[in-house]
Amino acid sequence: MALEEFEKEKMSKREMNYARMRSLMDFGMGLLWTAMGLFLLLKNRLNSPIPVNMDDGVAQIFGGVCLVYGVFRIYRGIKKNYFKK
Numbered sequence: 001m002a003l004e005e006f007e008k009e010k011m012s013k014r015e016m017n018y019a020r021m022r023s024l025m026d027f028g029m030g031l032l033w034t035a036m037g038l039f040l041l042l043k044n045r046l047n048s049p050i051p052v053n054m055d056d057g058v059a060q061i062f063g064g065v066c067l068v069y070g071v072f073r074i075y076r077g078i079k080k081n082y083f084k085k
Helices: 002-008 013-041 056-079
Strands: none
Touching: 013 056
8 A cells, every 4th residue: 555655646846857857868868779779780781981890690689689778768768667666
């Protein structure tokens, strides 16, 4: 029952500002991680002048991990579950 009461409590102004800041940071970092993952996955098709010193297999795996982590960060920014335990 204590958890239900905690969820019903109104957040203070300080907590709202903290949640907003964390949400923006999660969106921004999520976009950066997603962009890096897409770049690594598509580096052969893009013909980018940026050199990537990785084997193609390693770049594909790391790009996939970056893409998944970026989507997770964006999802976490949308949900804003920063104070729930």
